[in-house]
Amino acid sequence: MTAPYDPSDREKVVAKLPAELRKELKVRAAELGKDIQDAVTEGVEAWRRAKSLAAVDTSGGTSFATYLPAGLYGELKKDCTARKISYNQGIAQSIRVWLDSHPSPRPKPPRVTGARRIIFGNQKGGVGKTSVSAGVAQALAESGHRTLLIDFDPQGHLTKQLGYELLGIDDASLAKHMLSEAKGELSELLVPIKGGDFEEHLWLLPACKDSFLLDAKLATSRSVRIKETALEKALEGLEQDFDYILVDCPPSLGYSMDTALYYCRTRDGEEENTSGIVIPVLAEDSSADAYDMLFDQIQDLSEDMELDIAMLGFVVNMYDSRKGYVATSSLDEWQNIGEPPVLAIVPELKDQREAVRVKQPLLVHAPYGEQSEVMRTIARRISA
Template identity: 60%
Template sequence: MASPYPSGDREKVASKLPGSLRQELKIRAAELCIDIQDAVTEAIKAWQADDGVTPVVDTTGAESYSTWLPAGLYDEFKATCHARDISYTQGLAQSVRRWLDESAGHGGEAVAGVPQRKIVANQKGGVGKTAVSAGIAQAYAEEGKRVLLVDYDPQGHLSEQLGIEQIQPGQDSLVAHMCAEGKGDLRDLLVVVEGERFGKRLQVLPACFDGFLLDARIATNNRIRRRETTLERALEPLEQDFDVIVIDCPPSLGIAMDAAIYYGRRRKNEKAGVSGVIIPVLAEDSSATAYVMLTDQIESLKEDLELDLEYLGLVVNLYDSRRGYVATSSLDQWKSLVDPPVLAVIGDLKEQREAVRQQKPLLDYAPLSGQAEAMRQIARATS
């Protein structure tokens, strides 16, 4: 559907586009300093001119999307879709996906020695923070990136699920280094996650039982001047060794969470859309309440410390439409937020639970599963 632009040279087009593609498009256009409508125009024209076979794009969950195109271009686009026997939604998704792939690397350059930092957070437990943290870390490593996965939750579910022992109280640990009591090199504590798909590029910093006292230890430590910088100071010596650092946060809103939020801020000269917060949620009302509490904390910290921190997106986890109206209407509400976008909807499937039981990485245990592909989708949208 199209309606004329006041000047007559463009027309407003209403179609559909998956949330993950919309997020990537927004970020890439900002990196290249061009209007989104111009990016979509370029994308459609290039797609129309390409006589080759374009891969099908997963448009599951595509949402309403509007932009302005040069007058007449949308009619040409629809004709091309008819000729290729595909839907308008698929045609637009293919156009945008092709443009994103071809424009990769032409935006802001990564800052030397600064890894991308993904903070996976929600103060509500049971929403799948650990599953998402582990899954996307595996997906980044599968792509060829060097990845550090930090078990920042003293409950240690991530370490346990991968068959890695937690660090005992009183030993050197991330907690000790955050409290300015580190005795050695954190590199000595890292554990390599085995699996041919990862090529020894994925390492885990295990949880520590002392983490249950982290907030109190930071609050009462007179040697710590800025509490929010404790995680960054501890991990800084490791940063040059990794391309991506994923933080699996505890379900809390305390000092430790402030430190994680601060760590995920966008640093000077760092390109948009690669560091920030990923929030796993459930399709239920209590998850919405927890989301508001977390974003209130983030916004307060951003204002107090003048942080440039991005919401990379939401992940609706353990979704099952058979649960009825509460589930389906909640999913609609998450999607209606638009910013942050829904990066993926992950079904309540058996492969993740089986991988946990076997203490194996999901992408190694069930690489072709829907859950594994969802993790790759999140990784692509946040790279």
Template identity: 50%
Template sequence: MTSQNSGGEREKVASKLPAALRQELKTRAAQLGIDMQDAVAQAVEQWRARPADSNPTIDTSGAESWNTWLPVGLYDTFKNDCADRGISFVQGLAQAIRVWIDSHNVSLTALAIPRYTRRIIVCNQKGGVGKTTIAAGTGQAIALGLPASTGASKLPALPGLRTLLVDYDPQGHLTSQLGVKQIPPGEESLVTHMVDRDRVAGSLLDQVVAIEPDHFEGRLSLLPSSFDAFLLDSRLGSVRGPRETSLQRALAPLEEHFDVIVIDAPPNLGLAMDAGLYYGHRRKNEAPGASGVLVPVEAEDSSADAYSMLDSQIRTVSLDYEVDIDRLGLVVNKFDKRKGYVATHSLDNWQSLGTPPVVSIVPDLKEQREAVHVKQPLLMYAPTSIQAQRMREIRRRLS
């Protein structure tokens, strides 16, 4: 198939690539300021121009599904070249990328600072606190970007970033609120890519849906929920290999297509949540606070109990798997001071924690409920509302 691209007509190419090699390619292309697609096209042309015996043999065992786009006609030519040289297309592509990386050296300082896709896990063990509202609104604000502040603070502008919302909650509220259908049982989804990797035939990117591309300039997308997600915890129990990395493995092929991934996590303490927390851990040489957990809470006592359970689970995952999981902040959601002492006292308690900080206080107003009713993004339906302003505040605090 072909698709329009800024570089002209290109063909979508489905292949496989070792995860480590894919990450090296992504890092090197970013360091050189080269689009990933252009880097792969250069790699293929460079490989074709080299003698066959000068290309290294790459270990492609465990290679995972990966998509790229090549100029029209180059795929067929490259595939024929691989056949002539007696190697598979997967091996040929891996060789080409390895050669390109090795021939495009950058300084050791730059190599030590890989550029990761930011991962924001919106979670709490208590249902009804508005996780979906905060995940959706934060993602929308990141995709739209922020203008420079003209006030006394004179804050800089923040560009709109390619943002993927992931509905990881089997209830599918995020998917429904944005007017998208859940993925039917048995079809390829995030769940199948987590637990049935040997059986999936397509790319998870094929399931991604653009959200109001005219309004968000093509920068906001959604990976819908699946009805199969209700069985995810039990199915994770039978996964071969480390279960905690299952979400990371499934989403890794999507990371090169997005600057930020926002996860609307399920309200439970199971294996799926362990995998979600692990996905947000700080990776090697990633800046502290770039990725981690964002926790919506309410100004009432039961929300504090739920947060204590989540904090315990974060600590357990961190210790069990020897990773750092940054707490990006708390969002006090659905706040209504008319509820009196309980609400105001609870807010004071949240703010007194200090770490993680309260990054925003979102009032309980009608605009969000109306946006859900008409199945539109809040920042599109009511862009000047107080709730929309709070979403932009969260974006600013997380920048």
């Protein structure tokens, strides 16, 4: 039978839903590797066939948006009228039907290595390492994962964009802990990132200006291996407290980047592609040149220390096909590499710039925007 609507022709729908139902939907969709709009579509279709459904408590609901096929959206409104229920109640019941028919998969056995470690690296500045790492961290936390986001760039853009102050030059910091120059526990420096459906699941380790000195101090260290292992040793005590640790790396090919690459290597007993590097790029030639140099660094470190460093994929950021042949042909080249794959294409939109301007996380400022949905897609793909 032919569907009475074109699934490729979708329109935005907005409803008021309680926070717990929204969160349950996002977590379950992430667990099952399904787009939220597809989950809601399946729920609406099942709801239309179902009879005598219990009401869902929608009191205290806040805005929820998704996309339904245009024809299905119209049928849903007609059915709500026929059943004498509100449109909000119809959407809520549809989501409840989908959740009840798609139980959470069995939890995976605990990993012996603790947190999965994902770094975001590219020595070219301005490609969006900060925005992508922050957005993916928010999406992972929104799905119920305890997530730590680390600002490893001495410029501190991530810290400032989220509305926090950089650590003082004389304060304890990640760099000082890496060099065994700090007192106290590194966990004392973590701050919670509040807002959205990720609250109580996301923390930030802020940057400190002293990180500018890190490469020089690592270079003069007497320990042969401290250059590579320093970040891992500093973060070791935090790993059992988190499901994911994400690192926003500096635009550098120096010793700091070596420590980050070593940190995201595949450890003994760890499944392939559990940890690794995500590479944000732009659809233009300079990103390709920068990737060539990063690739060489990864290969050299892997060979010198006999490591397996998984390149999880590219994220083509700030893409706009209206820029013409340079953008479209460059995108084709990224996609034609094959391995590592292109995880997602982030469109050039105002949402991220506005979020930075108002110092809010992207998934708080524009939770149902296209860029936020892409961040959820990346999170789903690297956590599969």
